[in-house]
Amino acid sequence: xxxxxxxxxxxxxxxxxxxxxxxxxxxxxxxxxxxxxxxxxxxxxxxxxxxxxxxxxxxxxxxxxxxxxxxxxxxxxxxxxxxxxxxxxxxxxxxxxxxxxxxxxxxxxxxxxxxxxxxxxxxxxxxxxxxxxxxxxxxxxxxxxxxxxxxxxxxxxxxxx
Numbered sequence: 001x002x003x004x005x006x007x008x009x010x011x012x013x014x015x016x017x018x019x020x021x022x023x024x025x026x027x028x029x030x031x032x033x034x035x036x037x038x039x040x041x042x043x044x045x046x047x048x049x050x051x052x053x054x055x056x057x058x059x060x061x062x063x064x065x066x067x068x069x070x071x072x073x074x075x076x077x078x079x080x081x082x083x084x085x086x087x088x089x090x091x092x093x094x095x096x097x098x099x100x101x102x103x104x105x106x107x108x109x110x111x112x113x114x115x116x117x118x119x120x121x122x123x124x125x126x127x128x129x130x131x132x133x134x135x136x137x138x139x140x141x142x143x144x145x146x147x148x149x150x151x152x153x154x155x156x157x158x159x160x161x
Contacts, residue, residue: 005064005068008061008064008065008068009065009068009069011061011079012061012062012064012065012076012077012078012079013065013076013077013078013079014027014028014031014078014079014081014082017030017031017078018075018076018077018078019076024075024076024078025075025078025081025107025110026081026107027078028078028079028080028081028082029078029081029082029084029085029103029106029107029110031078031081031082032081032082032083032084032085032086033085033099033103035054035082035086036085036086036089036090036094036099036102037094039051039086039089039090039091040089040091040092040093040094044090044091047090047091048090048091050086050090051083051086051087051090051135051138054082054083054086055083055087055131055132055135058079058080058082058083058127058130058131059126059127059128059130059131059132060127061079061127062077062079062080062126062127062130062131063126063127063128063130064127065077065079065127066126066127066130072129073121073129073130077130079131080130080131080133080134080135081110081134083131083134083135083138084106084110084134084135084137084138085102085103085106085138086138087134087135087138087139087141087142088102088103088105088106088137088138088139088141088142088145089102089141089142089145090138090142091142092142092145092146098145098149101144101145101148102141102142102145105140105141105144105145106137106138106141109136109137109138109140109141110133110134110137113133113137114140116136117133117136117137117140118133120132120133120136121133
């Protein structure tokens with residue numbers, strides 16, 4: 001196997017985290033958390049651009065990994081979960097609440113695949129299909145976190161002021 005192919009598989013599997021027998025997607029999601037901390041300190045617009053850039057790279061890597069593995073959306077490919085959690089926490093302050101709630105929300109949306117996430121997963125071919133459903137689950141999670149912060153943290157700020 002060529003060095004390029006080994007590098008693609010290493011990135012696609014989160015440096016073999018995706019080969020963990022139980023819950024590889026959850027462990028892959030954990031790999032994305034340090035990236036989230038890095039993006040939390042930059043402007044929201046730049047964070048969105050970074051997520052888009054990561055997603056485009058992940059689409060190519062996932063597509064190549066599918067080709068190398070000879071399997072559509074193989075369970076060991078976790079680069080999509082890495083990008084998904086980054087989308088879930090993009091532009092959010094890295095508070096313990098946001099980190100835990102974002103992680104749980106992302107995993108729940110990724111597993112449940114509400115409309116149109118399931119359609120993206122089933123109908124979009126190649127690396128696009130592997131990554132876009134996780135990005136959509138991440139966007140749903142991000143929206144949920146923002147709504148929760150409006151209701152709970154606005155109320156808490158008003159009560160203390």
